[in-house]
Amino acid sequence: MIISAQHIHLDHDNCLEIIAVKGNSSEVQKLADTLKAVKDVKHGTLSMSTTGKDLI
């Protein structure tokens, strides 16, 4: 479900990872929660959007 990942070195000790994913919202949420729970991950936010295609 991961489409792309960008890795940026903020300083000697900190990296910024920007990961684009595509898929079911509950699975995307689960992936975000899993990544945020990884050791040494200091901060994580999830931003979601939709094409509206599968919305009723």
Ligand code: NI
């Ligand atoms: Ni790095």
